[in-house]
Amino acid sequence: MSRAVVYEMFGGPEVLELREVSEPHAGPGEVRVRVTAAGLNPMDWGIASQPGVAARFGLTVPSGFGYDFAGVVDEAGADATGFAVGDRVYGGALGRAVADFVVVKTPAGATEPLWHTPEDISDEVAATLPVAGMTAAAALAAIDLRSGDTVLVGGAAGGVGVFAVQLAKLADAQVIGTAAQGTFEFLRQFGAEPVAYGPGLAGRVRALAPRGVSAATDLFGTETAEAALALGVPPERISTIAAGPRPPGGVRASGGIDASPNAMERISGAILDGTVTVPIAATFPIERIRDAVTLQAGRHVHGKVVITLRPPLH
Incomplete structure (x- = not known):
């Protein structure tokens, strides 16, 4: 038995x-x-x-x-x-x-x-690694994240969020992460600029990034995706993982199954060289x-x- x-x-x-x-x-x-x-x-x-x-x-x-x-x-x-x-x-x-x-x-x-x-x-x-790592990689790939982007990550302190933040930093993007006030210092360890979630999110993000946000991924619900749309981020540069098959405003639904074939190799390599911590x-x-x-x-x-x-x- x-x-x-x-x-x-x-x-x-x-x-x-x-x-x-x-x-x-x-x-x-x-x-x-x-x-x-x-x-x-x-x-x-x-x-x-x-x-x-x-x-x-x-x-x-x-x-x-x-x-x-x-x-x-x-x-x-x-x-x-x-x-x-x-x-x-x-x-x-x-x-x-x-x-x-x-x-x-x-x-x-x-x-x-x-x-x-x-x-x-x-x-x-x-x-x-399997769910969180692959989901984070897929969510960022869906928005074609690249060097110089300012990306808004919703749910940044969660299990998927900590991978998304670090992978975005490896891509040389500036990261703003939504989180509860008590997790701000935790997020700063990974190079993210924290912002409180909840009503008024778009205004708080605008204050942190006066030059604008170029991409976003929402790892919990739709609040971050809706804020990104309000900030003028194109729908094709916004992804969600938990908004159902029809996310708001035509933004991209994503999940771990959409990760590239070499995504886990990249993540495990980054853990081995110390650029990603779990x-x-x-x-x-x-x-x-x-x-x-x-x-x-x-x-x-x-x-x-x-x-x-x-x-x-x-």
């Missing part, structure tokens, strides 16, 4: 249960990963709490939980390619990442990403999954929340 976090009804953290489940095994063209760390994302508890969101991802109850994971390959099925037993890896497994084992297809037929973990990146850091706000053992999701769902976390898993007992 092995353990997995599951839920049988939609709801808040209270519906999540750590249960013993049948141990999965790698089939043809698959590898099994012994999970050591799983990074949490807002979409995880959004799926678990809202049937409509779950349906958009093709999930229903009962279901497993989470997407981002890191660990070690401990089984390889016949015809599995690119990965071998003993390889450290990280990737995505929709609705089943917070578990002792995850089975994923290898690249020949992969529908979910799997990468080798660089030697100098910990499993805890690697487990934060703030981990808190780690919790899998037994405290409800506490971890409660903390993250409060949206006051500066950085990422990670679940850690000890090796399963046999």
Whole structure:
């Protein structure tokens, strides 16, 4: 037997249960990963709490939980390619990442990403990268961010935001990030000029950037996108990740699936050379999954929340 976090009804953290489940095994063209760390994302508890969101991802109850994971390959099925037993890896497994084992297809037929973990990146850091890193890269690519831009980043202190801010700085853009007052110093660590979100946002941004804003990405809702439109930013240079399929004013909807094929290689390389850092706000053992999701769902976390898993007992 092995353990997995599951839920049988939609709801808040209270519906999540750590249960013993049948141990999965790698089939043809698959590898099994012994999970050591799983990074949490807002979409995880959004799926678990809202049937409509779950349906958009093709999930229903009962279901497993989470997407981002890191660990070690401990089984390889016949015809599995690119990965071998003993390889450290990280990737995505929709609705089943917070578990002792995850089975994923290898690249020949992969529908979910799997990468080798660089030697100098910990499993805890690697487990934060798939959703947040790829989403940030896609959101910036959608607006064709370039050197000399002044970019407004909505939700800059969140899990995706800290990647977007740093990637924008690497592109030699000036970054203004919306955030709560209590996160201003945190954002300044990454080179962003913070601005309070809420009513009057466009006016506050105008005061910070009298020469104007040339691009924007909204990582939480539509407030930043609407402010950017009010500031005269062209719709094609504004992206959103959480505004649904029809964001306001014709701005671009984006998501991690839209990231370029080499986006993760660039992000992991930037982590290795120290130009991107990954703030981990808190780690919790899998037994405290409800506490971890409660903390993250409060949206006051500066950085990422990670679940850690000890090796399963046999």
